[in-house]
C-alpha cells in the first residue's frame with residue numbers, strides 16, 4: 001500500500017494516528033475543522049487572565065502505556081510530571097481531615113493492611129468489594145456490581161470513578177470501571193502514579209506532535225471541516241469540504257477521527273454514543289503556596305480536584321451538567337472558597353461572613369466533554385473497522401474498552417493507523 005491516509009480531525013486520536021503512520025513512512029493528509037489542533041485536549045491563551053490555560057485539567061496515570069508511548073514518540077516524554085511513587089492526597093472539605101492514599105508499587109496490595117496508607121475509617125476487608133468490577137458482566141452498572149455507599153465509596157471509589165468515567169459512577173458501566181482498575185490500581189502502585197502536563201496540554205500533547213509531523217512534511221489543513229464522505233463501490237471515493245472535493249486514489253484510505261456527534265452526521269447508518277457529560281474547570285491566577293501537592297482530591301464539597309500549576313490553581317468538576325447554567329460569578333466565589341481553604345490561602349471576605357473574593361479567574365465549560373459512560377452508551381461504541389473498505393474510525397468514543405480518556409483515544413489512533421496502514425479490507429457494505 002502506497003496510498004495516502006486522509007485523517008479527519010486533529011485531536012489526539014487524529015494526531016496519534018498521523019504520528020504512528022508517518023513513523024512508518026506512510027503518506028498522510030490531516031484535516032481539522034478548527035483553527036488549532038488538540039480538540040478537547042488543548043491549551044490556549046486566555047486574554048482576561050493573561051495566561052495560557054488548558055480547556056480542562058487532565059490527569060494521566062503511569063499505567064497509561066499508549067499515552068506515554070505517544071509522548072515519547074513526539075519527544076515530550078518529560079512533559080508529564082508527577083511523584084516518584086503512587087501517592088494521592090485528599091482533603092475532606094467538611095471537617096478539614098487530610099489523608100494520603102499510598103498503594104505499594106507491586107501487584108500484591110499489602111498497602112491495605114496499613115492504616116496510614118489507606119482511607120481513614122476503613123479496614124483492609126473494605127477494599128475487596130471493588131474487585132467485583134474486574135469480573136463485571138457486560139451491561140451491568142457499577143451500582144449493580146459493588147456497594148455504592150459507606151466511607152470507602154464516598155472518600156475513594158466515588159471520586160476516583162467519577163473522574164475516570166465523567167458520569168455518576170453508580171449508573172456507569174461496570175466493565176469500563178473494571179478496565180480502568182485492571183490497568184491501574186490492580187496492576188500495583190507502579191501503574192498508578194499520577195501524571196500531569198505541568199506546562200500545559202499543548203506543550204505535552206499537541207505542539208510537539210505538530211512539530212514531529214512538520215518535520216515529515218505533514219501540516220494539518222486548519223479550517224477544513226469535512227461536510228460529506230462520498231461513497232462508491234463499497235468505499236470512500238472522495239471527501240467534501242464545503243466547495244472543495246478531494247478525490248481518493250485506489251490505494252487511499254480515510255481515518256475518521258472527529259467526535260461522535262460529527263460521525264453521526266457524516267457516516268450513514270453508524271451507531272455511536274449520542275449522550276454526553278460535561279466537565280467544568282475554574283482557573284485562578286494565583287501562585288500555589290509552597291508544598292501544595294500537584295494534585296489534591298477534595299471530597300464533601302462542590303470542587304473535586306485541585307491542580308497546582310506554576311502560575312495558577314485550578315479546580316476540576318466532572319459530570320458537571322448540573323452546573324452548566326449556574327451564574328459564573330457565584331460558581332467562582334463558591335469554588336474559590338473551597339480551593340483557598342484547601343490550599344491554606346487567605347480568603348478575603350470570609351471574615352465578614354461573605355463569600356470569598358477570588359483572584360482573577362476563568363471558567364471553562366466543556367458541555368460534551370465525554371460520552372456518558374453508561375452501559376447503554378458503551379454498547380453504542382463502534383469498532384474501528386466500518387462497512388466501507390477504506391474507512392476506519394478513531395476517537396475516544398470508539399470501542400476501545402476504556403472510558404473516554406487520553407489513553408483510550410491514543411489506542412484508537414494507533415489501531416486506526418495499523419488498519420489504514422496495512423490497507424485492511426473491511427467487509428464491503430452490501431448494496
Ligand SMILES: Cc1cc2nc3c(=O)[nH]c(=O)nc-3n(C[C@H](O)[C@H](O)[C@H](O)COP(=O)(O)OP(=O)(O)OC[C@H]3O[C@@H](n4cnc5c(N)ncnc54)[C@H](O)[C@@H]3O)c2cc1C
Pocket residue numbers: 008009010011012013014031032033034036037038039040041055056057058059060224225226227257258259262279280281366368369370394395396397404405406407409
Ligand atoms: C474538560 C476535559 C477534561 C478531561 N480530562 C481528562 C483526564 O483527566 N484524563 C483523560 O485521560 N482524559 C480526559 N479527558 C478526555 C480527553 O480529553 C478526550 O478523550 C480526548 O481529548 C478525545 O480526543 P479525540 O481526538 O478522540 O477527540 P477530539 O479531541 O474531540 O478531537 C476531534 C477533532 O476533530 C475536529 N472535528 C470535528 N468535526 C470535524 C469535521 N467534520 N471535519 C474536520 N475536523 C473535525 C475537532 O475540531 C477536533 O479537533 C477530558 C476531556 C475534557 C473535555
